[in-house]
Amino acid sequence: EIVLTQSPGTLSLSPGERATLSCRASQRVSDDYVAWYQQKPGQAPRLVMYGASSRAVGIPDRFSGGGSGTDFSLTISGLEPEDFAVYFCQQYGRSPWTFGQGTKVEI
Amino acid sequence: EVQLLQSGAQVKKPGESLKISCQGSGYTFRDYWIGWVRQMPGKGLEWMGILYPGDFDTKYSPSFEGHVTISADRSINTAFLEWSSLKASDSAIYYCVISGWGAYFDYWGQGTLITVSS
Numbered sequence: 626e627i628v629l630t631q632s633p634g635t636l637s638l639s640p641g642e643r644a645t646l647s648c649r650a651s652q653r654v655s656d657d658y659v660a661w662y663q664q665k666p667g668q669a670p671r672l673v674m675y676g677a678s679s680r681a682v683g684i685p686d687r688f689s690g691g692g693s694g695t696d697f698s699l700t701i702s703g704l705e706p707e708d709f710a711v712y713f714c715q716q717y718g719r720s721p722w723t724f725g726q727g728t729k730v731e732i
Numbered sequence: 733e734v735q736l737l738q739s740g741a742q743v744k745k746p747g748e749s750l751k752i753s754c755q756g757s758g759y760t761f762r763d764y765w766i767g768w769v770r771q772m773p774g775k776g777l778e779w780m781g782i783l784y785p786g787d788f789d790t791k792y793s794p795s796f797e798g799h800v801t802i803s804a805d806r807s808i809n810t811a812f813l814e815w816s817s818l819k820a821s822d823s824a825i826y827y828c829v830i831s832g833w834g835a836y837f838d839y840w841g842q843g844t845l846i847t848v849s850s
Contacts, residue, residue, distance in 0.1 A: 673842065
């Protein structure tokens with residue numbers, strides 16, 4: 626199965642700053658089939674990005690995704706207070722679908 | 733508005749059976765894959781499997797195949813996750829998810845906490 630490694634484990638930033646989260650795959654992810662989810666404490670995850678760079682419904686344009694092959698990223702330009710959360714990447718290029726271990730974005 | 737309403741928290745003993753549910757509303761149930769994702773305490777996410785209500789095609793992660801059963805009842809827009817013999821290591825939050833593609837997860841239920849302890 627494809628193993629996803631996210632870095633850093635924790636990102637300590639202030640509101641207004643830019644966050645760049647990394648997700649590296651152990652094998653090439655076909656068709657850049659990578660999604661990102663946001664999870665806040667006590668809540669279910671929420672889809673943020675799919676297809677590496679397509680924003681999900683209702684996600685503001687300060688969120689952007691990129692990358693291809695084995696290296697993918699999620700960037701949040703101008704952090705808002707509601708953006709502080711844990712972010713997980715997921716690959717769906719090859720079954721079984723797998724997730725990274727998460728990056729916590731904290732104040 | 734799409735909603736996935738999951739059944740409530742359960743406390744069970746090792747070896748017991750369990751079936752939890754997820755009722756979908758606000759969309760055409762048979763047109764979206766519906767599946768389950770596990771989150772162990774303080775840990776990451778694990779895809780367990782997914783079912784297409786249109787034809788009941790079901791796919792499992794090898795890590796969970798044979799240990800759980802995913803099913804659905806189209807008449808009540810509900811999917812199920814079932815164990816025949818629980819282990820302590822099954823203690824986790826289980827999220828119901830739907831997907832238009834069967835691959836990434838557009839919507840998530842609120843989660844069902846399962847505690848397995850003697």
